[in-house]
Amino acid sequence: xxxxxxxxxxxxxxxxxxxxxxxxxxxxxxxxxxxxxxxxxxxxxxxxxxxxxxxxxxxxxxxxxxxxxxxxxxxxxxxxxxxxxxxxxxxxxxxxxxxxxxxxxxxxxxxxxxxxxxxxxxxxxxxxxxxxxxxxxxxxxxxxxxxxxxxxxxxxxxxxxxxxxxxxxxxxxxxxxxxxxxxxxxxxxxxxxxxxxxxxxxxxxxxxxxxxxxxxxxxxxxxxxxxxxxxxxxxxxxxxxxxxxxxxxxxxxxxxxxxxxxxxxxxxxxxxxxxxxxxxxxxxxxxxxxxxxxxxxxxxxxxxxxxxxxxxxx
Amino acid sequence: xxxxxxxxxxxxxxxxxxxxxxxxxxxxxxxxxxxxxxxxxxxxxxxxxxxxxxxxxxxxxxxxxxxxxxxxxxxxxxxxxxxxxxxxxxxxxxxxxxxxxxxxxxxxxxxxxxxxxxxxxxxxxxxxxxxxxxxxxxxxxxxxxxxxxxxxxxxxxxxxxxxxxxxxxxxxxxxxxxxxxxxxxxxxxxxxxxxxxxxxxxxxxxxxxxxxxxxxxxxxxxxxxxxxxxxxxxxxxxxxxxxxxxxxxxxxxxxxxxxxxxxxxxxxxxxxxxxxxxxxxxxxxxxxxxxxxxxxxxxxxxxxxxxxxxxxxxxxxxxxxxx
Numbered sequence: 001x002x003x004x005x006x007x008x009x010x011x012x013x014x015x016x017x018x019x020x021x022x023x024x025x026x027x028x029x030x031x032x033x034x035x036x037x038x039x040x041x042x043x044x045x046x047x048x049x050x051x052x053x054x055x056x057x058x059x060x061x062x063x064x065x066x067x068x069x070x071x072x073x074x075x076x077x078x079x080x081x082x083x084x085x086x087x088x089x090x091x092x093x094x095x096x097x098x099x100x101x102x103x104x105x106x107x108x109x110x111x112x113x114x115x116x117x118x119x120x121x122x123x124x125x126x127x128x129x130x131x132x133x134x135x136x137x138x139x140x141x142x143x144x145x146x147x148x149x150x151x152x153x154x155x156x157x158x159x160x161x162x163x164x165x166x167x168x169x170x171x172x173x174x175x176x177x178x179x180x181x182x183x184x185x186x187x188x189x190x191x192x193x194x195x196x197x198x199x200x201x202x203x204x205x206x207x208x209x210x211x212x213x214x215x216x217x218x219x220x221x222x223x224x225x226x227x228x229x230x231x232x233x234x235x236x237x238x239x240x241x242x243x244x245x246x247x248x249x250x251x252x253x254x255x256x257x258x259x260x261x262x263x264x265x266x267x268x269x270x271x272x273x274x275x276x277x278x279x280x281x282x283x284x285x286x287x288x289x290x291x292x293x294x295x296x297x298x299x300x301x302x303x304x305x306x307x308x309x310x311x312x313x314x
Numbered sequence: 315x316x317x318x319x320x321x322x323x324x325x326x327x328x329x330x331x332x333x334x335x336x337x338x339x340x341x342x343x344x345x346x347x348x349x350x351x352x353x354x355x356x357x358x359x360x361x362x363x364x365x366x367x368x369x370x371x372x373x374x375x376x377x378x379x380x381x382x383x384x385x386x387x388x389x390x391x392x393x394x395x396x397x398x399x400x401x402x403x404x405x406x407x408x409x410x411x412x413x414x415x416x417x418x419x420x421x422x423x424x425x426x427x428x429x430x431x432x433x434x435x436x437x438x439x440x441x442x443x444x445x446x447x448x449x450x451x452x453x454x455x456x457x458x459x460x461x462x463x464x465x466x467x468x469x470x471x472x473x474x475x476x477x478x479x480x481x482x483x484x485x486x487x488x489x490x491x492x493x494x495x496x497x498x499x500x501x502x503x504x505x506x507x508x509x510x511x512x513x514x515x516x517x518x519x520x521x522x523x524x525x526x527x528x529x530x531x532x533x534x535x536x537x538x539x540x541x542x543x544x545x546x547x548x549x550x551x552x553x554x555x556x557x558x559x560x561x562x563x564x565x566x567x568x569x570x571x572x573x574x575x576x577x578x579x580x581x582x583x584x585x586x587x588x589x590x591x592x593x594x595x596x597x598x599x600x601x602x603x604x605x606x607x608x609x610x611x612x613x614x615x616x617x618x619x620x621x622x623x624x625x626x627x628x629x630x631x632x633x634x635x636x637x
Contacts (some may be wrong), residue, residue, distance in 0.1 A: 136618035173347075236440070
């Protein structure tokens with residue numbers, strides 16, 4: 001009796017300790033995640049200690065050549081008068097991410113329709129792991145392939161001025177975000193109840209009339225979540241754009257021009273910057289802007305997906 | 315009149331519909347081939363160009379003659395060391411957090427907040443982790459540790475420890491999500507049975523739940539190792555070196571050689587990036603670039619394949635249990 005009591009007490013203490021330990025692990029995981037946010041913005045805000053917020057758009061610079069002041073939207077962090085305009089970087093990021101999202105969106109929805117509506121289960125079971133293997137290719141390898149094989153090939157076809165340009169980068173990024181887009185869009189289509197398809201067939205609709213008229217409209221929120229998430233991933237892709245877009249910070253709408261994205265800008269300059277200076281904080285500011293974009297897109301796609309799940313459950 | 319219409323219209327639309335059907339079918343099948351052929355193209359090109367470079371010397375020697383000759387052994391060593399260090403940090407924390415979330419916390423506010431945080435962390439650009447590694451680990455934690463412990467510049471500079479810690483934060487969501495999935499896959503009835511037999515909550519988790527979830531947790535761990543081995547952006551500024559004349563190894567008590575977490579290191583993915591974009595003679599180093607890429611892609615391909623096979627096996631086993 002005596003020993004029994006002791007062991008229960010021991011166990012109870014042990015249980016309590018283990019639960020506390022696990023709770024601490026949970027809390028510290030959350031803290032680390034919160035810290036990313038805190039540190040990024042803490043360092044970013046310091047930029048404004050020395051710089052004018054208006055500098056983020058552009059700067060009036062005296063032009064020796066013309067002899068008067070001109071308004072310049074440039075990212076030139078290591079010149080005599082440093083210029084920290086975010087416009088060329090945001091422009092570059094979108095010039096890569098938009099085409100990439102369009103390419104992978106069209107391909108991804110097509111693949112998702114095939115996987116969920118047409119593919120025999122055998123084909124599906126081999127295609128899904130293939131997608132995972134594609135997703136598992138390190139982005140530096142895709143960047144390298146773009147740099148070593150595709151860039152010259154694309155230049156020969158389109159006769160572009162620059163070998164490395166936004167288009168080549170967006171092809172690589174499209175490949176990188178394709179697997180996750182297919183996965184989410186396919187999940188959404190498979191979540192559409194079979195009864196809806198049966199009803200459509202019973203009314204005399206053909207296979208593709210059912211797909212376009214019933215399945216896709218029912219899964220439209222999931223599909224848009226996939227596209228939004230893919231766009232966020234495309235904005236955040238670093239190594240591919242660093243290697244394949246040419247890294248020239250230009251304000252341009254030309255997809256065959258060299259561009260520099262926000263991600264590539266951080267990657268290219270953080271290594272050579274003196275810690276604690278204006279330039280250093282400006283890179284954190286770019287990071288914070290990038291984080292805000294991608295976080296917002298993720299959040300929207302998460303909310304859309306949750307709404308869809310709730311609707312389909314009812 | 316209406317009779318004629320009803321006779322002709324359906325046949326007309328039917329023909330157009332049939333064409334649409336065929337066209338859509340072909341188009342979608344073609345789309346489905348694209349990811350497959352992209353994977354095939356990448357693998358084929360890299361194997362074709364890189365296979366000639368892979369020799370025993372290439373895998374076991376250090377770079378020589380201004381990086382244009384020699385092997386990539388320091389990069390392989392660095393990649394293995396950093397992923398090992400990363401998984402040692404991330405796995406215990408991630409698994410413990412996931413156990414708390416699935417078995418203890420319920421579905422309250424805490425659960426939802428951490429769930430949302432984990433989901434969003436997966437979408438944070440990898441370069442932002444690099445910024446975080448520099449700003450938090452090196453400058454904040456490292457410099458303050460140096461200040462308190464009076465260790466000079468031991469902690470407050472880029473090194474393997476901080477690079478591994480940055481990668482650990484990056485793979486934490488992967489581990490938490492996959493562990494949660496594995497734990498949730500264990501049938502609730504088995505927990506109830508164990509508790510009904512008088513086992514405590516922790517005894518149930520330790521002896522009933524965890525043994526069955528082991529396969530799923532392992533799958534997540536392998537996937538994170540593969541992810542960590544392939545990432546470049548987070549380690550660009552937290553510890554990678556273009557060239558190091560020595561391995562990051564230190565002799566413990568002067569005799570036992572161990573990985574030195576306070577040293578910088580060379581790494582496969584970083585090596586590819588730096589050789590492809592910044593080497594002085596890009597043409598001369600091209601075979602090395604292909605060879606290094608082949609080694610890295612084989613490593614991640616092998617790891618991912620193992621994880622996929624593991625998961626299929628694990629799902630089958632659990633399926634049999636729950637029936």
